[in-house]
Amino acid sequence: MDSFSKEFEHLFIKLEDIKSATNNFVEKKVIGGGGFGKVYKGEVSHYKGRSMVAFKRLDRKFGQGDTEFWKEIMMLSRYTHENLISLLGYCNEGGEMILVYELASNGSLDRHLSSTTLTWTQRIKICLDAARGLSYLHEDKGNHQRVIHRDIKSSNILLDENWNSKVSDMGLARIGPANQQYTAFITNIVGTPGYLDPVYLDMGILTKESDVYSFGVVLFEVLCGRLCFEKCNGGFLNLVPTWKKSCKLNKIDKLIFKDSNMKNMDPTSMVAFTDIAFRCLNKSREKRPLMADVVEKLEIALKSQEPVDLVPKTYEEIGKAVVPPLIYRSIEELKVLLSKGVLLNGGKTVINYSAGSFLFNYFFIFLRNGKFGFIKC
Template identity: 40%
Template structure:
């Protein structure tokens, strides 16, 4: 493994620097307990800059975690995209195998599935960010290999301080010739419960269409504000529930009313739900490619924004008319201030 790591010679970070950055891996700095170790937040002075970081400490007892450690470094060091988390460096010493990446201030998508503050427009943009990231992983012009992520779920989708998507969790990723990306690739880790491609059991491995199935589950999580596995319904999967309602035309029954009220374009919801449903097809051959998903989600967002731009002037006119009526009753000074405030608010949006 040491010889393999030589290709990443520009990325090592001394263990003592990471220890200092995380206050000796203090429990107050724990972000999450992941499948391969614990992630800590910290502040690292590196290359003359003080940076907010995430230090992911791999559990490598008895050799476990070595392959995942290498897989993540290999993927992140060779991939550059605005919707992927960025690697700063790593520590590979006897006392610790740690990957240091940029800290994403708003945590994971999984924390906000039930949030009333995450609007439909924001949710669409997050979905589109993941779709762009996966499209880049599966195919990029001029690159002779594809990356199968193999771990798409709401907790590996991170959000920065501007709520932009940053895909993480590459410890189980697989590099495959771009010409062979439809070929089945054996994989010990098959995904998170509720997000696992059911075709794995039949074929014995994954393809890039396994990522698409998992993404379909995430799309319905974002729409229905539910976990991938519904424990209070006998561990029923959201995929099963969503497919059941979609096929019967009752999808609105499992969408929270506060979110449903924000979806101003019925066509936007139709396009979104149709592409999410197509991702969950049991037959991999009938699941869409990522570039197709990107185009559909862009259209869904465009329709939502178009309707928002229509609705906003209507309400502005309504309020202006209301305040003008008060003006006719002699409330000039109060109305003038109110009108001015409304106009400013509208202009800022």
Template identity: 40%
Template sequence: MASTMNQFAHLPIPLEDVMKATNNFHHDNIIEHGGVGIAYKGRLLWFGRLMEITARRFDCKHGDGDLEFLAEISALSNLKHKNLVSIIGFCDEIDEKIIVTTYEANGSLGQYLNSLNLTWKQRLRICLGVARALSYLHYEKGRDYAILHCNINSNTILLDVNWETKLSGFEFSIKQSVNDKDQVGPCEHTGTMGSVDPAIEKTGGVTHKSDIYSFGVVLFETLCGRKAVIQNEADRSLAQMAKYGYENGPLDDIIDPHLLNQILSPQSLLIYSKVAYSCLKEDPADRPNMHYVMAKLEKALELQLRGESIVRLFFSYFSIFFFFGVHHSCILIFNFYLYFYILFYSKVRENRMVKEI
């Protein structure tokens, strides 16, 4: 392993610095207890810059966790995307194996699934960010390998101070030739309870379609405001409930009630729910690829934003009538429409001239 780590020689951080940053791994700084260890928040002075960090302390007793530690470093050091968490460095000293990444101030999506503060528009943007990250992992032009994440769930989807998506949790990721991403690959960790692709049991391994199944579960978690496993209902699977709800309707019965009045475009909801359902298809071959999913989520967000614009326009008209009266309001609105008609007509003429050239 030492020879393998040589390629990451620019990333080591002394254990002393990590301990100082986290106040000796003080329990008040614990962010989460994860599957491979504990994550701490801290403030690290690195190259003259004070940084907010997350230090993931791997549980490596008896050699456990070594492969996961290396897998995450390998993935994060070689991948650069605005919707992926950024690695700062790592510590591999004595019996400590720690990965240091940027601290994402708003925690994980899993913390906000049933929150009244996370709007439908924000949820759409977060899910679109995950789709863009996965599309990049599964296929990026000019790269000869694909990354299968193998750990997609609402807790590995982090949110920065601006509520932008930062995908994390690469300790179980697998690198495959881009031509082999449809081929079944072995993986000891196959996902989180409720998010695991059921096809893995039949095939004995994972493909990029396993990530897509798990992301489908996240899409329904986000829409329904519930975790992948529904507690107090005999640990019922949300995926099963969502598929039944989609097939038998109406969807309103499973959607988080406080989101219903925020979804201002029925077409947006239709596109979103249809692509989420398609991700949960039993046969992996019937599931879409992530490029397709990303394009559909972009359309769903576009329609939602259009619906919100129409509502804002309606209230603007209402305010004009209220403050100026009917006569003056009609004149103002007529001028408003005339202005935009001229603007639109000028743009059409401009586009025609460009095409003719």
């Protein structure tokens, strides 16, 4: 352990500095908690400078200990990516074991699943960021090794002030060879019920596809606006089988989180998102996608959605371009006015909403059966 500590001595932060930053771990400094213990907020100096950080303080009654503590330090020091939480330091003195991270001021994703302020675009972007972080862990980084996270869930995806997401909590991770199709471990089962790969749960066989399954559960949580389990008769009911069944029966509309910010979902975006989420949950690990494939499909979902988000602005631009300008009290009222047809460009251009065309950045956007296409104006 002495040689291990020496490798990471640049990360060491004195206990007295942490106590000063947290007012000796006063309760009002607590910003969260989990399977490791309470998380506190405070400002401290570290090897990158001085900033507001998150202090994760080990509480042994939750079951985690030295192994997870040192593994977290090792993993986050050796594997860095913009979509992995950054480790800024640690403390191991005075009977305390504390990890110091960059501050993710918007907390964990599980707290925002039912948010009425997050748009569909923001939800896709959060998932895409996390997928990129997990894909980085799975890929060969030139050392013929890959990392299997083992505890992917929405509470382990953190959100910074700009809603960029970062995968966290590497204390249960395993390192395996990346120069073979499947990296498999026969191991004790760890993780969180509801997110666990059924193959891993039943047989104790851990592969990178186990992470893919868990991430598929997170994708459905984001789509449905709820956690993958609910309390039932003193226990917990796993909702994943119900979600999968709804997809098979083509009843995904009944699952989608019903909120005003989700109404403008582009059908192509929704299908791309749902399809990759469903594939992640395949019972057969061989039929699950690689995380690189998940990233690609989420990028398609995001690109399909972005033009839809701009449409309301387009309505308003058209309304202002009409002479005399149209008078309306809402976007819906403007649509009604446009459906009657208006003249632009001194009477040279006719726009009719009922025909499904919109003037937008020198392009017409045609709506045909819920899909957008573009042609030069």
